Amino acid sequence: MSFKITNTVTWVGKIDWELRSFHGEEYSTHRGSSYNSYLIRDEKTVLMDTVWVPFSKEFVSNLKNEIDLKKIDYIIMNHAEPDHSGALIDLMKEIPDTPIYCTKNGKDIIKGHCHEDWNFVTVKTGDTLDIGKNKLTFIEARMLHWPDTMFTYYNGENILFSNDAFGQHYASELMFNDKADYDELMQEAIKYYANILTPYSSFVVKKIQEVLSFNLPVDMICTSHGIIWRDNPSQIINKYMEWAQNYKENQITLIYDSMWNSTRRMAEAIAEGIKESNKDVVVKIYNSGKSDKNDIITEVFKSKAILVGSCTINNGILSSTAAILEMMRGLRFKDKKAAAFGSFGWGGESVKMITEELKEGGFEIINDGIKEKWRPDEEGLKRCREYGKEFVSRL
Incomplete structure (x- = not known):
């Protein structure tokens, strides 16, 4: 041809x-x-x-x-x-x-x-x-x-x-x-x-x-x-x-993976809090274990801030979360803010580990993140919604 x-x-x-x-x-x-x-x-x-x-x-x-x-x-x-x-x-x-x-x-x-x-x-x-x-x-x-x-x-x-x-x-x-x-x-x-x-x-x-x-x-x-x-x-x-000049839109992207849906429930509650506090901001949620990684990266590129979540597993984080964090580290995004969240049963290291990876990737860390033990109840979900409101207020 x-x-x-x-x-x-x-x-x-x-x-x-x-x-x-x-x-x-x-x-x-x-x-x-x-x-x-x-x-x-x-x-x-x-x-x-x-x-x-x-x-x-x-x-x-x-x-x-x-x-x-x-x-x-x-x-x-x-x-x-x-x-x-x-x-x-x-x-x-x-x-x-x-x-x-x-x-x-x-x-x-x-x-x-x-x-x-x-x-x-x-x-x-x-x-x-x-x-x-x-x-x-x-x-x-x-x-x-x-x-x-x-x-x-x-x-x-x-x-x-x-x-x-x-x-x-x-x-x-x-x-x-x-x-x-x-x-x-x-x-x-x-x-x-x-x-x-x-x-x-x-x-x-x-x-x-x-x-x-x-x-x-x-x-x-x-x-x-x-x-x-x-x-x-x-x-x-x-x-x-x-x-090329630190591009961002009025968007916040939440990326998570979850074993038993506890971290998923946290992501959704945090997103609700963000929207309650700021109806104009675009909020998108992606499960990194199920969504295309390059499509997620495109949304990170468009975002002014992101939240990354994983439960704790074997003193670490889920593999899809680790992979997307490694991709972001290599891409070296500029002028974007971030924080971590996640559920745990006993160790609870995931939030700290994600925060360190985000920092290594060049993101400005908003706070120490939020974690909930086991499956968050109504009080836990309320804390997540309040966390979302606090997060968006600091952008």
Whole structure:
């Protein structure tokens, strides 16, 4: 399958309708994904990125139907992660001498994955490649989200090939943002940012400011996953700037796991107290043992404060609670407040342990949390409701 994007650019990627997890099992892809690769035809022909390894042979076969492979003059690898570089081994068997343009880190990573020493040409910000009437300009985008990442700007059609930045795991034959379902698109875009780019937000701001300082007209942003931005592409740039600057909405999210529903009852009572005290705040509750972890992380990203709960088990906390806390620690959220809650039978260490994990994750701890012994009775639930009122009053 190929799809003409503009007069000179053709999409030659792969839509992965069946994909349900990414990065191993770390990222849920409810709506599938795509691996976007592009052909640019000027006096010279350029291939921009490839596809994931499972689709490598299919990619090369389809590419042969689109073009004589020997007519590809240059290959641009904006990012060396295997979902973009996965078809290189099969492709380079066909055209082994074709130069591969990438950053120095990109060369090292591709060699580390493929164990081949191809004809690499390393580039840095400001380097250009003349392809005939037009040229490509390379812009390093280190840590967005790997050390090798770069953008490529094509002046012939004012296109920014942004690789992972501004993308989404979203399978759609509609291709463009003005055709796709806007709500689905933005949900997948914010989920992608929250779960993948949050730790690199300071880099996002600096890189966007740098790109804007070049005063390059951008009529289209061609990402490497999901939908292409052609209708007002600056909207996703503006969203990234908003998301990158300690983003939060008027939302509080409660995350818990429970053995015998005691901690669940606490979560619901705390939420009732929050709503009684502040009817305008959005309150969401998730069982971390039953809900999708990446969807939970997206809600944490949107929240100004969170509460995390678990009963005590074996002098510790339930495994799903530990896992979501570890994810949050790695994402390094900024300017968010938090507290812990949980039920116990005899030890009661969970609240203290969760509090320490939240502190390690960069959250501002509101108080020492609340714990209830065994199954909370009406008095216990009342204490939880009062706790919810106190919590929201301190935000």
